[in-house]
Amino acid sequence: MLKQNWILILILLPFLEFSQNDSLFIRKIYDECLEKGHSYEDLRSLCKEIGPRLSGSPQAQMSVFWSEEKMNSYGFDKVYKQEIKVPVWKRGNKETAWIKKEKEWIPLHILALGGSVSTNGLLSGELVIFQNLDELKKANPKNVEGKIVFLNQTFDQKDINTFKAYGGCYSIRGEGAIEGAKKGAKGVLIRSLASGIDTHPHTGSMHYDDNVKKIPAAAVSTSDAELLQNIIGKIELFWEMDCFSGEEVTSYNVIAEITGTKLPNEIITFGGHLDSWDVGEGAHDDGAGVIHCLEALRVLKALNYKPQHTLRVVFFMNEENGNKGGLGYAEWVKNKGEKHIFALESDRGGFTPKGFSCDGNFNLIKEKINLYSLYKPYEVYEFEKGYGGVDINPLKKMYPDILLFGFVPDSQRYFDFHHAESDVFEAVNKRELELGCAAITSFIYLLDNL
């Protein structure tokens, strides 16, 4: 019996040692992020000194300069940019809208959806309410023609993961203007895609169809949606938006690398998107994501870690309204003949980490690393199949064997801030952000050591 135990120990020894080294290094990563972290101050600087960063805006351009300088200050092996073309859409004068209820004028909290056409002056019309897109699709055009559609779909509060509730409502924002125009509507308002009831409207991208008239589209706050749905009788809306689209302009993905010592030609990409919507400060979406990944590379360098593969942080441009950064990156690296093995994206906010999702066969990793045990001291426990992210998704087409990972933080507060003026630096908690940095840094370290 004694002999058998010794044999077992001898067999397991290399694995135990490997695992112990990992857990010691992960502890060092967490200590660096929590005690000497740069993430919170870097995010403050990006949010407060640059602000919101819609593709094609001067702020987006400044954020490219900011990123290059910040990356250079950390002394990585390489810092460079990849040129891309991005669409230009501008809000113009701030949008305004009122409803008339009996003799009272009530102003609404409203934001144009990204990409919307203007109202071409003050637009007025009767509001016709639908609870979701299907109701609108089934409506008799006579009841919609010449009116303004209001799509009032609510988040399903029963979904534990708020991204699922968001997915359930997404079509009213994405397709509302197309379906409204098909029925002859003059414009479309949607209830903001948000968990809570408050006065912040939430913008986001929308689509037009070249075969259908382009009508203006905007989101109203959830508190206004509650108001509208409770009004009995006819509602008249008065509405003006001056937004417009311009010609494509040049912009950039911003990239930093530590070169691999053993397999420099095999690349692990991790990043988030540098652009944001033009309200708030893009703090959770996706300031937190780019800062998570920047901090991961900084921490590995600070700990004097020499990666086997090339570790590459990418700040993608234009995730919000075009994904030109993600599409351009995948094409560019494929054309250069680079070999990409893993990619990770952080684009779900700077909240307490829960785990990682894998678009691909997660078991390939879990068979080799006991993620549950290594992450247990850090209260990170979820390693399941799921989406990687919008920016890294195009890599799948170029590299069918690549594993894509998404960083998964707690989702409960995300849709209080998403695409709204409330998404500011103050909405990010320092420890939650730092724990996200540490979880991601550790994951990149583990992938590099597979």
Add this chain to the structure above:
Amino acid sequence: MLKQNWILILILLPFLEFSQNDSLFIRKIYDECLEKGHSYEDLRSLCKEIGPRLSGSPQAQMSVFWSEEKMNSYGFDKVYKQEIKVPVWKRGNKETAWIKKEKEWIPLHILALGGSVSTNGLLSGELVIFQNLDELKKANPKNVEGKIVFLNQTFDQKDINTFKAYGGCYSIRGEGAIEGAKKGAKGVLIRSLASGIDTHPHTGSMHYDDNVKKIPAAAVSTSDAELLQNIIGKIELFWEMDCFSGEEVTSYNVIAEITGTKLPNEIITFGGHLDSWDVGEGAHDDGAGVIHCLEALRVLKALNYKPQHTLRVVFFMNEENGNKGGLGYAEWVKNKGEKHIFALESDRGGFTPKGFSCDGNFNLIKEKINLYSLYKPYEVYEFEKGYGGVDINPLKKMYPDILLFGFVPDSQRYFDFHHAESDVFEAVNKRELELGCAAITSFIYLLDNL
């Protein structure tokens, strides 16, 4: 092979059915909490209409009325109060302090510690800084005599669970005034027990020793602590506090029950504490806790659940500065000859649920219920040995076999708000609070069905 499978299925069938019933009922609990929950509005009412509720204050007395009325409005089988005596301590005029740095007067953000004596007019003296209580204990009395001690121990940011960091610093607040007085100090300031750096001082209970002089004690904000530790040379402090202690007064634990259908004499107690410190609104500490438990009883009633055991919610009074509610309750129920089998406390804030801790043998539960599997859809995953809570802890002495449980939410933001003016209703997220209610309701349901 086929036959063996059938036998296995037949053996497992009752267990599977039981487990399926449980999971269906838990889904109903979550739906009720998330879609038709009362918790958020009840917490708003407690925080905004009553406010902070220090034992012995008029607000604490009003909160007893509020609780009785609210419980009665839900139509529980019994609503009643248990009389206790509570200490009285009052802040008096708001405390003030300045330091003099060269020719500049700098006001400090300061709060008397609960139970402190006054400064007896404007007190001034030289500040002497120690990094922790041990340094003070080892100091030469000559260097402390006639001075004011400043204890500057920082939270250990490396602790993943912030309660551990809090525990590590607790002694400077609890014992600082005793150790300072032993060395002849005129007073003691401490760095607030808080995770972040901001301008909110955090109060909390402190102790005196009857054999040592009682000297005044207060907390300064972490931002002021950073300021003080960076000043080179002598710091002179000017400080006044008018706080005082009064005679004990009558107060109450407030109690609501649904009577058990099968075992009415076996009691499951769950609760939090109704009192709070006298700044902020006691939203996370412990408005969230009492509302969690109130909502649990309401939801079980709303779902027409008939418990086997008697389910009893207790709003304990005086957790913060005396624990007279918890001590009194344990003694009272023992004297009445009641049988108590389980107790659960929520006193760690209204954040996203992580799980439950058990002061006792958790395996007794885990062998009978697959908590991990039942809670997996709700992202609740931690079921480990740990503390129950201050209010229910005295039950252990009375009932050696009782199992005590603590509700464990995410801890990252708790010490931004704990005992500070920032602990207001707005610091609580609606979904996070509701998910806590649902997790606790489900746990009480499972305990009742063991």
